[in-house]
Structure formats: C-alpha cells, structure tokens
Amino acid sequence: MLNEVFSGQLAVVGMGYIGLPTATVLATRGIQVVGIDVNSRIVEAISRGETPFIEPDLAVAVSGAVAMGRLSMSREMPEADAYIIAVPTPFNADHTADLSFIQAAAKQIAPKLRPGAIVVLESTSPPGTTEKVSRWIGEIRPDLRMPHVSGATPDIYVAHCPERVLPGKIMIEMITNNRVVGGLSTDCAIKAASIYRVFSQGEILLTDAASAEMAKLVENAYRDVNIAFANELSLITESLRLDVWEVIRLANQHPRVNVLSPGPGVGGHCIPVDPWFIVAAAPEQARLIRTAREVNDHKPHHVADQVIAKARRFVSPSIACLGLTFKANVDDIRESPAIEVVNLIAKALPEVEIMVSDPYVEELPELLNSNANLNLVNAGEAVDRADIILLLVEHEAFKSLRHTRHNGKVIYDTRGAWA
Ligand SMILES: NC(=O)c1ccc[n+]([C@@H]2O[C@H](COP(=O)([O-])OP(=O)(O)OC[C@H]3O[C@@H](n4cnc5c(N)ncnc54)[C@H](O)[C@@H]3O)[C@@H](O)[C@H]2O)c1
Numbered sequence: 001m002l003n004e005v006f007s008g009q010l011a012v013v014g015m016g017y018i019g020l021p022t023a024t025v026l027a028t029r030g031i032q033v034v035g036i037d038v039n040s041r042i043v044e045a046i047s048r049g050e051t052p053f054i055e056p057d058l059a060v061a062v063s064g065a066v067a068m069g070r071l072s073m074s075r076e077m078p079e080a081d082a083y084i085i086a087v088p089t090p091f092n093a094d095h096t097a098d099l100s101f102i103q104a105a106a107k108q109i110a111p112k113l114r115p116g117a118i119v120v121l122e123s124t125s126p127p128g129t130t131e132k133v134s135r136w137i138g139e140i141r142p143d144l145r146m147p148h149v150s151g152a153t154p155d156i157y158v159a160h161c162p163e164r165v166l167p168g169k170i171m172i173e174m175i176t177n178n179r180v181v182g183g184l185s186t187d188c189a190i191k192a193a194s195i196y197r198v199f200s201q202g203e204i205l206l207t208d209a210a211s212a213e214m215a216k217l218v219e220n221a222y223r224d225v226n227i228a229f230a231n232e233l234s235l236i237t238e239s240l241r242l243d244v245w246e247v248i249r250l251a252n253q254h255p256r257v258n259v260l261s262p263g264p265g266v267g268g269h270c271i272p273v274d275p276w277f278i279v280a281a282a283p284e285q286a287r288l289i290r291t292a293r294e295v296n297d298h299k300p301h302h303v304a305d306q307v308i309a310k311a312r313r314f315v316s317p318s319i320a321c322l323g324l325t326f327k328a329n330v331d332d333i334r335e336s337p338a339i340e341v342v343n344l345i346a347k348a349l350p351e352v353e354i355m356v357s358d359p360y361v362e363e364l365p366e367l368l369n370s371n372a373n374l375n376l377v378n379a380g381e382a383v384d385r386a387d388i389i390l391l392l393v394e395h396e397a398f399k400s401l402r403h404t405r406h407n408g409k410v411i412y413d414t415r416g417a418w419a
Pocket of ligand 1: 013019037165269
C-alpha cells in the first residue's frame, strides 16, 4: 500500500488556477478525470478543450486531454474513486476563512461516496478544516465510517494536500515540487499520496492533516513577512532620500542575506489572504505576521499618495499607469495592489487623465470601471503622452520601454524594473 499508485476514476471539484492544471496532469497520465465547476462558462470552455486563463503549456495539455477523452466536464458530481477539492478559500470581513465553498463541495461529494473512496482537500485552509470536511460528509453519510471518528480503518480516506505552485510555472512546478500530504490518519495520508504518485517527481512527505494545513499557511506568511520587510525598507529609504534598490543590492552581497524586492503592495490569491488564517487561529501570538500584513496592505496607499502629490505639481497632468496584474507576466488580477493604486489615484484626481496599460488585460477590471478619467491604452501611447509614468508591474514588455521616450517625465518605478 505504501508505494501504491492511484488508478481509478477521479473528480476535481473547482476547475480554476489549481484544479484545471491538476486535473490535466492526471488526465494526461492516463487517469479518467471529470472536472466539476459551478461556473457554466468554465464548464463549457474546458469541454471545448479551451483554457479559460493564460498559463504556459496548459492550453495544449488541456486540449489534448479533452481530445483523448481523458478529461471531461460536468456540473453534476459524479461517482468516483477519488475527489480533489480545489475551490476558493477567501476570507470574511473579520479575516477569518470563508469555508462555505469547501462545505458546499463536501456536501455535494457526500451522497456519491462509496467505501474505499479518497477525498483530498487542496484548497488552502486553516488548521482543522480537513477534519471539518470529514465531519460534514459524516453528517450526510452516517452509514460510512469517517476517519475523524473511527479508530479502525475508515470507509473513506480524507487528507489535505496543499498546493504551492507558482503562477506562470504551474505546469512545471506541479510535477517537480515536493508534496506534503496530511491525513486524518496514517492510512488516509498513504491513500491520498497514491494520487500524487501518478504525476509527481518530487518527494511526497506524509504527515497529519493539521500540520499540512499549517505548513502551507506558514509558507505564505514567510513570504509575506519578508516582502513586508522589503516594503518597509522602501519607505525608510524614501524618507532618507536613499535608493532602495542600491541599498538592497549592497546588503544582499552578504552571503546569508537575501532581502526581497519591494513593490506597490502584495497581491494574488494566496499571500495577502493566508497569513490572516494564522492570525485568526492564534491572534495573541501572531503579532509579527499581523504587522507584516498591515505593512503590505498600506503600501498601495503610500504609492498612490506619492503619485497624487507629484501630479498636483502640474497644471494639467496626465498619468500613465503600467501594469494591472498582481505580478509580472501573468494575467491574474486577483487582489492586485496595482488596481488598488490606480483606483486610489483616479478617485483622488477625477479631473486628471489616467492612461492604464497592461499587455495581459483586455478590459478595465470592475473596480476601475466607474472612473470616467481612466482609459486602457497601449503602453507606447501611454508613455509618450504622460507627464508621470508609474510602473506597477514589471512585465517583460515594459522592460524594453526603459529610458526611451522618458525625457522630462516624472518616473515612479515601484518594482525597480528600470533601476
Ligand atoms: N492560484 C494559486 O496560485 C494557488 C496556489 C496555491 C493554493 N491555492 C489555493 O487553491 C484553492 C483554489 O484556488 P484557485 O486559484 O484555483 O481558485 P479559482 O477561483 O481559480 O478556482 C476555483 C474554482 O472553483 C469553482 N467553485 C467554487 N465553488 C464550487 C463548488 N461548490 N463546486 C464546484 N466548483 C466550485 C469556481 O467556480 C472556480 O472556477 C484556494 O484555496 C487557493 O488559496 C491557489
């Protein structure tokens, strides 16, 4: 059983940035996979072999898996030998985790379960969530021995396997990253690991479910705290009239120092969200983690304030904002600090023309739509016409604009792309 490799029917619940690549790598390695999503646009697109978002190497793998008949889509939960839950885990207004998507998925899976089935939670979750999944299923299926109560071999194996892939490199990292598989019992971990053995070339580390849940949160809190250090440095150096990029470059000459790069804030689906789950779980103890969140959340306001102050020195300025996504060279705009910065500037300066440019964004995000002074234009035009150029995302396409056509313009490079 220890080195078992899964070979049955598998359902992936939630076919987004994590679920779709996971379903696809399993399907391309011979597993019969059904993808489930509540969003009919996603179900229809993937059924046609299309990929609803940009991720290198994913589109060809999806169309191949669909064409081979290995990957199909449904809105209805099927009977399967294993289920992977990859639904969102946003936070509530009080920063606690919103587990309603996971609960809904568990309730949909429960009626379909047969003894011997495996349920793996991949969604990033606070400690104890995998056990809740087992409880939620147990409430609907009292006929099944669930692992949170049963000391003996359970009927259903429930485990957590967090995902730590980097958007932009998901298809490589999904195969090569080490995986942590935390079971509600040892058997649960071993059974769940058999799924990842189908495609993973990394090490598969078995542990308990709560440690696996916490390890994932710790990874993102670690990143957040280190980015907060860089962001705080950028404020300190600005007040001391020093160049933060030069200071960091010099400090990083130390063999055991690796200061990260500052930016306009922290975005994406994970890093600005997950540390709050730790703060909510241990509010008294998690003081540094909370402060890091506050430092990073403050940074978009600081950048906007600086640009607004610069604009007020002009009679009739125009501003170019380069980049809207949360990081370079991806089309993901979730929790993007760049969007927040642009919105703050546009609201504070309603009479000022603001040109926004991002090669990965075809229409203005909803938050920005209500600003009449905002236009999406190409980067060349924005740079040519603007008095103030604000670089928010270091997309490859923007790097080539360095030092060209910038004469006499105010440059605010939040990413050090032109440093
Ligand atoms: N995106 C990343 O880089 C990343 C990395 C590591 C971990 N995670 C975690 O993975 C989880 C999923 O993230 P994502 O980025 O793939 O989210 P996503 O929003 O891209 O995809 C989630 C999908 O789940 C669907 N969904 C919601 N409720 C459903 C239900 N009851 N049944 C079926 N489908 C349902 C949504 O329609 C959506 O398509 C989250 O917990 C996230 O924190 C994400």
